[in-house]
Amino acid sequence: MATNQEEMEQLVEREYKHGFVTDIEEDTLPPGLNEDIVREISRRKEEPEFMLEWRLQAFRQWQEMTEPTWAHVSHPPIDFQSISYYSAPKSPEQLKEEAPESLDEVDPKLLETYERLGIPLHEQEKLAGVAVDAVFDSVSVATTYKDRLAEQGIIFCSFSEAVHDHPELVKRYLGTVVPPADNFFAALNSAVFSDGSFVYIPKGVKCPMELSTYFRINAANTGQFERTLIVAEEGASVSYLEGCTAPMRKENQLHAAVVELVALDDAEIKYSTVQNWYPGNDIGEGGVYNFVTKRGECRGDRSKITWTQVETGSAITWKYPSCVLRGNDSRGEFYSVAVGNNYQQIDSGTKMIHLGKNTHSTIISKGISAGHAENAYRGLVRVEKGAEGARNFTQCDSLLMGDQCGAHTFPYMEVKNPTAKVEHEATTSKVGEDQIFYCQQRGISEEDAVNMIVNGFCKEVFGELPMEFAVEAQALLEISLEGSVG
């Protein structure tokens, strides 16, 4: 057991720790979506012409598309005209339309927000060795460690800055992994995305520290549409962490992000997520709709992309971090813990598309359902004709806690090459009564026993997380499942 009794009690007492609203003046566009809004977003961000064109084209394609309905989730129809598509915190600095250069220039209220989230920038800068590109609603407010990274040629900045400072890189890679018309929500994101992170690791450079972004939705009725692009050149490597929280609100908020990863020859990208958006209350009101497109392409030979995710939040999650294994000998990995409690609905999984020779993929997915939650794993392993020697191993296990929840597994396997080896294994069960009994015999309370068993169930995935995240993930897991035991 990682936490002692006292800590446990503290965790129990807080409900949704991150549910507070920061009261600062916001510069928000009126709700609604049309070409003028897209133009206005682009204008406010002073984007070059190519970006505007790109957005408009995506918007036109989006208008032709219909919202997908195949996921194992249900929600009232989303009125895309009632959402505001741009919201930036207003502060004297921002009025000058310039991002703050140091922490001192940042609105203290914002900094306080981050502190309450548990990521004091000052401390992190000094102690944790983590560079944080913090996104507050839509505009990046502070980026640390940029200088140190720049010495090695690493670019780590907000997407807006990248569009201004490195347009050639953005042009070369944007939309090459997730094309604007890839799906309904990716198209929407392409049209209206407000900000996000951009990472570029030059040839042969191993990023000396873990890069991290904290996203946070604050303003009411605003959708969050961030866009992340990570490019690792030949022989480069990077580990990127993403954490998400959102305040408690009655109405549902839409979050439709796009993440693109590009790994060239011998490059390695590790992308870790702890997703803790507001899941709605215990009768299923409110919460974030998390409709995200994440895809990495192992474009070069011997490249590797790893997705690790701990999903405890959101009212509805709909995301499938995928790997396109184009380069020969490339590797794709997906490790996931998805927890649903109360009325949360999760339809998540991964896709591994084997195109190159001797490509390997591993999928480890652990789903936990409690309360009235519906938790579905949906995955695709496709081995194309030319993918000689492709290999996949998939394991997805579901744990059920409570007789009102559901756990589902929908794996698709499509194999067109006779040298492929594809294995899929799935189990569904509840926490064993004999296991709990065994623990209780040894003086461990039922609650602790269940926590211990659940932690053991997720261990394979937690082991893949960077240290700081693993601790946070364990704590989150316990909070998420609070009250569902017994």
Next chain:
Amino acid sequence: MSAKQESRAVYLERFEADRAAWTEALPEWLMEKKRAAAEVFAGAGFPDPRHEEWKYTNVRPIARKVFQPAGEAGTRVAPPDLLEWSLGELDLIDLVFVNGRFAPELSSVGDLPGDVQVRELGEALREMPERLENRLGEIATFEHSSFAAFNTAFVEQGAFIDVPAETKVDKPVRLLFVSTAEPEPVVCHPRVFVSAGMGAMVEVIEQYVGQPEAANFTNAVTEIDVADNARVEHYRIQRESHRGYHVAGVHVNQGRGSQFASHNINLGGRLARADINTRLGAEDAHAFLNGLFMPTGRQHMDTHTRIHHAAPHTTSEEVYRGVLSGHGRGVFKGRVLVAQDAQKIEAHQSNDNLLLSRDAEVDTKPELEIYADDVVCSHGATVGQLDEDALYYLQTRAINPELAQDLLTFAFADEVVARIPLKPVREQLEQGIVGRLPDNEKLKEFV
């Protein structure tokens, strides 16, 4: 109008044309069902690959043709022809159909114990409609399946097997459906209704065969009602010609303590699809689904199974294997559904596939959909090749590589066939599998 809509329109016209004659011969409740089914078919038409259930199987080759109605059995098949499809020395209650039409002179029912009924369905509908009312069409519903609707609209002939409570039918019932080579390919809609009363026991073998050039379309629907503590062993041996089209749905409802076993062997057809759905409706019911598909050449074989645990304390086991060679394509979707409050469920499923050629493809999709918590469910699916070590071992024993491959392929497929309890059926199938392997003459010495 597209070819697809055109064929549908022709079938619907045919439905209207036949209606008067049917109204004379068939009970009113069935006519109502037929009309409703025709409406569903008119609305839905043939399924599209955009439909999740048809994602990997495009039925255009069926939909774009207009198949002719099948004529009477006549003398297309003579008694000596039956030898080719015999099931060894097995003593059978035998009903034979030619292009879906009953052939009494080829059939032999013999003496049946007690009030057991094994007869042609059309005849049963005329002579004892009360025994089918509120039963036929209750398990195989057609609201969500175009092919079941298509079958129901055109129901005319088939088999009616009714076993009263506590009765054991000691000879297996075989339903042999022969598809013959016709100048204009025909369509038939065989319908099978099986009812095993409380504590009853029956074995039913549905055997579909085709003459080599038969390019007909068989659209079969089977309904099986397994009452409390009853046991049904169901066989589907599909060996249509390599030009034949075959779509079948087997729908089962299981009572308390009942046992249902399905052995579904697919070797034939150009395009074949089978749906096997069972509902474990009361406690202690058990289902065992056993299946094999071996597409080669340009064959496409699709199996969808659905095991619905609707009650607590029910168990199921499913084993499906695929062997794919040539340009063959295999599709498997196995769905296990555990209803809310259906606690203490145990369900295990596996699907293993052997890919033997560059141009073969397999798409497999095992699904678990679970709404209860006290369950033990698992599924596994694999796609791979023969074990290199095993191949090497056989070669060190002076077995040439081709034969070694055949031996191991046979052993892989035999995992399924070996589970078939009726020995003559098992042996006939094993021979059939050997016959499909390239080095079969030498292989025969070993098996």
